[in-house]
Amino acid sequence: MSNPKPRIALIGECMIELQQRADGSLLQSFGGDTLNTAVYLSRALGDSGAVDYVTALGDDSFSDAMCERWAEENIGLQRVQRLPGRLPGLYCIQTDAAGERRFLYWRNEAAVRECFTTPAAGPILAALPDYDVLYFSGVTLAVLGEQGRGKLLETLVEARRRGAQVVFDNNFRPRLWASIEAARVAYRSVLPYVELALLTVEDEQALFGHADSEAVFAAYAQLGTPEVVLKRGAEACLIRCDGQSYEVPAVRVEHVVDTTAAGDSFSAAYLASRLLGGSPVEAAEAGHRLASRVIQVPGALIPKD
Template sequence: MTASKPRIALIGECMIELQERADGSLQQSFGGDTLNAAVYLARALGDKGSVDYVTALGDDSFSDAMCQGWAVEGIGLGMVQRLPGRLPGLYCIQTDAAGERRFLYWRNEAAVRECFTTPAAAPILAALPGYDVLYFSGITLAVIGEQGRRKLIETLIEARRRGAQVVFDNNYRARLWPSIEAARAAYRSVLPYVELALLTVDDEQALYGHADSEAVFAAYAQLGTPEVVLKRGAEACLICCDGRSYDVPAQRVERVVDTTAAGDSFSAAYLASRLLGGSPAEAAEAGHLLASRVIQVPGALIPR
């Protein structure tokens, strides 16, 4: 897909994660969709690529711990802003007996909302088009706000002009948007620049009301998106790439503990495989394999 040792920048939000245990106690860690993907991508690529995370944090001890953890994972910190007096967002995961999760969020004042609007953001925005791959999600679009989205679009246009690959994970969360119309408008503003769309079928149906997978692929064909991956949980993922279709079965597991980051880990492994020369089918197999491991462990990030 790109250079022999690609530079990838993932844009988004990392939050304080509280995992509720069966006895009511809370286990604290960190997570967020693009951050989860960044960690798993860095692990998958190793020294065959470099991964930077683009976000804004506070100057508190939780933000310090986040950065320390990312450095251990090999994620570059040069694109992380530290805003005095601000804090990262927080969320709590509650899971049912089947491993399905419910999220409770505290994020309205999170530092990431100013990620692209501070004076310190100017050199970051200027540097982003120099990467080989830019990766962001529907949650990224929501949390950076309208002004941040305008800055992002300008960046995507320049990045594509320079030959960068743009990767988008749809991750639609209705609670983050004032209306479904606002979300649709934001998605439409960036999708023309996307070359690899990593979609979850439930999110596509919730956002656009697509009747089935064929309707999803038809919509992205009209946009001209060259590579579309449709994640469908425990079912086979479907791929359309350069006019060819693929149907790749998921990995079965006996017991699902927590589905948090299942889609993020799939996306990371898929992208890593494609960057290393794997075919779409091989990339999907890698995605399913990693996701099958992630859902058997509590929390977003499994031990290395």
């Protein structure tokens, strides 16, 4: 996957994030699966790559603040639409004593739902196939809606035709879908174009009913996906790449504070390493190292230092 100074576009949603503290107070920041990955990917690549985020926001002060924060992280904003009168989505993170999360969402009217259906989306969609890498997730599929997903699929077909690499994180969230069958149809439409699949067994089981990791690998082998990574939290991740199998132990963490963005940060470090010429094992080790740091700090995005 090595590519001199690759251009990566990540497609998805960033929301207003509220972290509920033990005393009931709330700390406000921003987050979302592909945005979290974009930030950590930008940090990991530094000057060795260019990261753009593709989304739609409102014209409110929260949307202004998001764009300012992304610019500070060296994330390109030229593919961000600002829709008058609209707002970003919002979610609240509640964590238990073990650091496990519970999410509450307010996102039905979020601007991102019109990301690929506005007149301004035309030039953005036309530009995406010229990127070296396109990255999206199961959450992206859900929030774009049926019409937006159709536009995304057309983009993936053209991107692959031009030689772009397509990376997908399965991130299945049942509450975002009208039915499990609707989700299956959407996933199955895009999976044939994916070259690097970053998965969790739990999401694959919930969506497709796969019995175990071997069943997941078998399903993606049938699709012809050349590189599949199974993220398994504190357990070793499992990788199949070009017919080779790898198992890479996770980094042990004594005190987990918040597991938010653990998988997103792993994906970012893994992809950055692969783009810079690292082997699958080296990439997984980088992913585990970053995720182990992220889960020791509250919220999705840890301070740069």
